[in-house]
Amino acid sequence: MRVLAFPRNVLLDPEALKSYVIDHATVYFSIKLEYYDHDEIETSTWLVQPLLFLIFYPPDNSKYIYTFSSEDGKKSCGISLHVSESPRSTTNSIFLNYCYNYCYIGSNIYPSTFYFRLAKKWRKLMELDKASPAHQTFHVDRTADLAISNYFFFWGPYNNHAVYILPLSFSEAIINEEPAMLGKFTHPLEFLEGENLDPLSELVIRRVYSWISDLS
């Protein structure tokens, strides 16, 4: 699988980011990005792979999060996806078209609005596979969250993944079809106090849980 990656300094140095945008800009304010073989760059310290972490909230957007067991049996609160080169890629990846805002060149590269459907593997893990396909499709219009400067933290043994967190809400329809899903929503603190946590999920929840709003 070929995945999107940026030179590390593009995600840390404003001048490097501006140079990158200028060098990769094409017509109509889009960006020609560079993709690499995942296995070849997984241990690279120079290239950093964007990783989208999807968190799922109930339809009423309350603070509870959807939890499930990941492939290795650990307790997880979301799905991590690389950005792939091909729209047909289905394995742990998502395809995005990136563009940039001319007014903020160098500081605001973001994907345009997109729809996606979870891969079968994830639908099974999340026990979404029984719901009708139309209700398994997610529309994302808060793409500014995915502007390349808006990552939450670096992750991995080589700190070579930049994690972007994307909150999504299940639709009422999908909950109506699968009412058992309601029992899988957990308060972030209960999740953190649990055992056998997926390490990336733990890092995400420690950062996104807004304890201050729980106290006010």
Next chain:
Amino acid sequence: MDFRSFVISYFRYEEKKRTKPLPSHPQLAFKLPRISDTVASTCYYPYIEFFFIIRSGFLALTEEALRLSEKDFYIKLSFPITYGDYAAAMCLRRKNSFFHESDINAELPPPDKLWLSVPEIANNSSDMDILCYILNTEDHLSSYASCSLYFLKHLYLRFCRITEHPYKVQTLMTIQNNEIFGPNSQYTFTYVDKPFKLCYVNVLPAKLTDELFPLDFREAHPRYFLEIPISGAQFLSDDDFGLRYCIGSKYFTLQLQASG
């Protein structure tokens, strides 16, 4: 139960269950609401933290500059909020009196008893009714900004007294007046640390760091500072949630903003 009644009841509960003599100001603690009542509720303790960004990474202050006897250098300054600190910060907020030129001449309070510098609190430190009254009549959400100003004041005063650096009241006032430490500010974020810490983080951008700790002073007194490049900070962040999130959530966006 709202926060105010919660704090009162929790405070009284803590008083009742103690078997040992009461320390003058125990650390503030919360039991946060959760989805299930069957899970034993854990106490969480709030902390105020600071990072100082510079053009090339982070500015750490050395032990020689702060004499806190905890580490060789401090890339992150972290303060637990005790009831005394909380009450003292609220007291300063009511009087709108965080920063004065004359602060530099006052006696430095011990690092673990900073509230002794506020006479209203120091003189009534054993009066729990007064403390409870102060704790429960303040707006909770913005209280973390006040606690942040309070701890920055003491941190900076300590630094200035030890290093004989001028106490830059105007810069501190700029931070206060522009609500740099407000809960909705782009310079703050929160996270949950181990074990059971609720952290409210303030990130000083390079411009303010340079005003508080000017470049010429840093060059003249290198023993007080450690400039940590972003690559070094990434290395250190493996063992520090706060630093990891600061690099990710704030460092780059603030540098981008500064670069125009």
